[in-house]
Each structure stands twice: as C-alpha cells, then as structure tokens.
Amino acid sequence: MNRKEFLSDCGKMGVAGVALSLFPWLESCSEKAKQEVQGEKVRIGIIGTGSRGLFHIKHLVQMPNVEVVALCDNYRPHLEDAAQYYPKAKQYDDYRRLLENKDVKGVIIATPLYLHAPMTIAAMEAGKRVFCEKSMAFTMDEALEVYNRRKELNGVLFIGQQRLFDPKYIKAMQMIHEGAIGEVVGVRNYWYRNNDWRREVPSPELERHINWRLYSDYSRGLMTELACHQLQNGSWAMGQLPERVMGAGSLVHWKADGRDVYDTVSAIFTYPNGVNMTFESIISNKHFGMGEQILGTKGTIDLVTAMHYTDEPAPKGSGMHQLIEQIERGVMSNSVFAGTSWAAESSSLAPGKPIMQNVKVVSGESSVGAEADGSKELLEAFLHSVVTGKQPEKVLEESYYATQFALLADKAMHENQILYLDDKYKVPYVPMKMK
C-alpha cells in the first residue's frame, strides 16, 4: 500500500478528514491537491549527486511531472553519473551558480552534513523551495538559524525524514494515538550494521571529501546519519519532546583507519512523563539489524516490520462460542476446539499481526536508502509544495527536533553529561497526535 492508497482507504472508511487533520502532510495526496498541481511541470535542481542524490534521481525519473534542469557536484564522477539520467540538465560545480538559475524552482540538497545549513539558507534566500537531506544542520545553532530563516522568508523547507511520509509509520502512529497499545511506556530504536561505512576512494586526497561521514569536521557520525531518522518516533507517538538525554559513545572496532566519529553509541532520551526512548547503534555487528518499537501497556508496535503484538491474551475464537450459537439456534453439532494446551499469546510467543497489507520491510543495511521507506512519498510531497508554495504543518518541527536531539545526544556523549535542551533552541512544537 502506498500513501495514496492509505488515504483512499481512509476515504472509504469515511475518515479521510480525520487522517488529514492528524497528518496534514498527506494533503499533497488528496484529490484536491492533485488537481491543484495538474499539468504543472516541476523544475528541479539537484545539489550533491553522490549516492543519496542519485537515489532521489532514480525516483524523479519515474515522475512525469518533474524535470531536473540543473545538477551540481564538485566531484566530477558523481556529476557524470547523474547526467546520464538527465543529459539536458545544466551542470555546475558551484551550488551558488545553480541557485542563480531562474529555471530552477526547487532544489534537492544531498551533500555532506556540514554543508546543509549554508546551502539551505542560500537556496531559500535565492527564492528556491528546498528539500535538504537530514540532519537539518551540523550544529544546534545552525539548525535554529535554518528554522528561523525559513520562517522569516516564508519559504518551503523539507528535511529528509522520510518516515514521516511512510504509510506504515503513519498507520502505526494512528493506531498508537487511538490506543491500540495502551499508554506508551517505552520507545526502542536500534540500528546495527557490520561494515566499515566507507566509500571507495580513488585517490588519497579525496578521502575526507568522499568519506565525510567518518570525520567530525563534517559529520556527527551515527547520531546525525542514523539516529536522526529514528528520534522522531517518540515524539510522534507521544506528542511530546524529550526533556533530557544521556549517552555514551566510543570507537570500539573501526579505529585503525583514522576516522574520529564513534562506531558504537547508546543514548537514552527521557520524556517529561518519565518514559525513556533509547537509541543504540553498533556498526561491527549486524545480527539485530534495524529496529524501532513503541511499547505500550497493552502491546507493542514494531514500526520497521509494521507488526502489532499484544500483551493481552488473544481469545482463540474458541469452539465454545460456536457451541453457544448452536444451542441458541436449537441445534447440535460438534465444535472443534480441543487440542494440546492453549497458552496465552504474549509478545514473546505470539506471531503478531500485520498492521497493513503489502508492507515491504526495510533492513536498514543500505547506506544510501531503500525502496518503500517513504523517500518517494516525501519527494512527491516536496514536489507538490514546490508548485503550491505551501509549507506543510508540523513536519519541519519534527525534523528540527530530531536534529537537535541527535546533536544534543552527541554532545552528551562527548561531555559525559546528562543534558537538557537549552531554551534558546526551543521552537513552537505542536504534537502531531493532535490537531
């Protein structure tokens, strides 16, 4: 099921209005919104055509209403890779020149983290509508600057937090808000891989240029590259922001290649109601893969597999109930129910139930991105906003806080302290669980 089908299903059940009020970013998939942009050609420029940029391009080429008119990268091989998909696009090695191109209405920024904020601000100031990959910024001050500048310019800004647009996450959060797992009492996130996280480097002087994720001058490592995706789960589920964070990080295994970001991190985010959200990542063991679970008093929803597990015994549709109906109707027949011992289905024993059909589970192993992880839907929503100029409600705030808390946790690890988010970084937050 894709996001349009989700909305269509909500329509059939007569709850599309509710779905739109809960998840306003679905607006771009509504019939009204589709009519709004019908016939419009969206002209896009891509800044950063490395692996992630190319991932977006592969989605864009499937969208007939999109024309990529400009490509930019200061690493020639990446630019050439992208140009194969859009040979007519103008090519740049300086993003500032691309931003001068009046044909470009929207830009997609998929560059190293330390460039996100300056490029995003420059693009918004140039009047472009902007989609920037996560995390939003390299520092907490920069993230705030980006957020405020967007507001001042009344611009359009999307951050690459694709889970917010993933139908299975939307459905899961809807169930959580409706009480399917009772009161939320815990949030678990983890992301394990077993690889060195390196990209091939043709020449030693390009090491930092290509493997920027491994150096703290350009990236905050696992917290900004992985955790940031998962940290919105707690606030989305509970409608509140963490109060404080503690954590520990170290370079345990991949320490011989000169990198200086952690390869092992654990962080605990505590919410005002006492609930903890954890994030753990190790990149020298991949057994448990990627996991995101919302734990409630009545059950658990696994966001990655889109499965719902109940802590309460599930009645097995006992034949005794059939027997009652038979006696009520004045007939006798056998009822199949005897067998070996029935056991209460608990989260550890029960196979769980899928929360929706046709779910494609993403392993989290790819460093680039995966099909059916919400990236395509996020891109579609952005393209819609490029035409309409409308900034969807609440999404940017979720992205902003995911970045701030990823950075705050990284700071807590480096300073070995329990940290609270400074008031100066607090921007208005409207929980997504409430209109």
Add this chain to the structure above:
Amino acid sequence: MAAFRYSDKNPSHPISFFEFDAMHTRIEVLLTGLMQERGESLAQEVERRVRDMERRFNRFDMKSPLSVLNTRAVADSVEVDDELFMALELCEVFRVATRGYFSVAALSGAASAAWAQGAPYVLDGATHSVKYADEGVQLDMGGFAKGFALEQVLTLLRDSGAESALLNFGNSSVAAIGHHPYGEWWSVGVENQVRRGEMACEVHLCDSAMSVSGRAPSGEYHIVNPHTGAKVAQDEMILVEGRSPLVVEVLSTALYAAPRSERVEIVKQFDGYAAWEIVCSRSGSVERKRIE
C-alpha cells in the same frame, strides 16, 4: 474477574457462559438451564476456587504452601493442610501407576530420573507431614493442578445442581456434566495438529472428561520425560477419555512421555479409561490408534 455472558435467545435452554485466565491458560464454562443470577453466582464461586488452587500450587509464589515445602521439606518434615496432603498422595499413586512417566519431581534437574523410579517424598499420614527424600527434590504441580482444579470445579457445579455443562480448561482438558440440550452427549472436535482448524477426531462426552497431550500449538515440545529430565520430542498426540478429568490429564501426559512399548501396560492400570495415539500428516490423513 471472569467475563460472564447470559443468553436466553433459546428460552428452553438459557445459557450461562463465563471465561477467565488462570493457571497459565484460559478457562471456559458453559452451563445450560440456569437462571442468570444463579449462573453469575456460580461463575464467581468457580473463579474463586480456581484462583485459590492456583495460589496453593504455584511454586513461583514464595508464600504458597508448595513453595514452603520446596524450601523446608528437604531438611524437616513439614505439616501441610488436608488438600495438599491429598494431592501429594494422589501424585504418588499416579507416579507408581504410570511407571514414573508422571512425576511432580520431573523438574528436579539431574536428579529427576531417580524420583521417577522412587518416591521423591515421604508422607506421614498420622501427622499430615511431608519430607523430601533428597536435597535435589523440587516439586512442580503444573501437570497436576489443572486436572485437579477441573475435578474440584466439576464437584462444585454438580453439588450446586448443574445438570448440563461443558468445561474447557485451555482446550487440552475438557469435562462434561450431563449432555447437550439437543443430543445424548457433548460433541467435541479435536483439532488437527498439522492442519489447524480441521478436525482430527471427534469425542462424545457425557458425565466424562477428555485430555489431549502433545506439542504445544506453537510447535514447541514442552512435556518432560521424568526418567530422563529431557523434553519429549514426539509429534503424535495422545487422547485419553474417562470419568475423571484429573486422571485423563495425568494419564495423557504420562502416555505421551512413555515409550510406545510401555503405554499399553500403563493404560491397563486405569479402569474405565480409553487412550489413543493420533498422528496427523501434512497430506490431511489422520491415523487414530487405540492403545490397548
């Protein structure tokens, strides 16, 4: 708290039905021909009785009489109440009658084999006291308590005047009082272990009980052979039918653990009980063989 439902859609045979979770399983009771108020009151009594036994026989509850025994009866003779004493007497009878394939000392670790062959405890009828035979003995009444509780509940219901009832303790133990309002018995289908939802065989109960032992519905082997201390890896089911829900429960467990060569001799010890081996194949065929 038991969930109670009353239906008088069929005014000739009003139904009282209640269910609750206890003893790690679900307990369902269907009674016909009672007024709602009587049905509700019986539901409360039954639940209270079952929970009381659950507490008594729970070895994980440090305050339970069984836990007290497990802690103290290694060193000293421990006086116990009539009910626990009677239960331990019965367990010893069953151990002997089943050639040790039913043993409440089966979870005593490496020593369990010894307590399948010889009494794990000594009972003193004069003082109603119990002393364990060795420091390795630990009793677990899990294989006994459900049947014992079902037996007690049947008695309670009969004494209360119930004339038509079907009791289901976790699908593996079913007991009937009287017969179905529209038949000469209660007809119960045993589910095919391989093809879930299909019936492997049908059992007719009238003032009788049945028990099924085998792999758990999850596929797990969970019954321990007291002679080895290991879980029994048999794919067949054992079905036992007879008067007492306690005996059918004990006997089906013991027969499942016992090798085929010993099953006939074990069944012979129990007058009025019939037992079958049931093998379900993936093709849908069901082989049902009487143990005699």
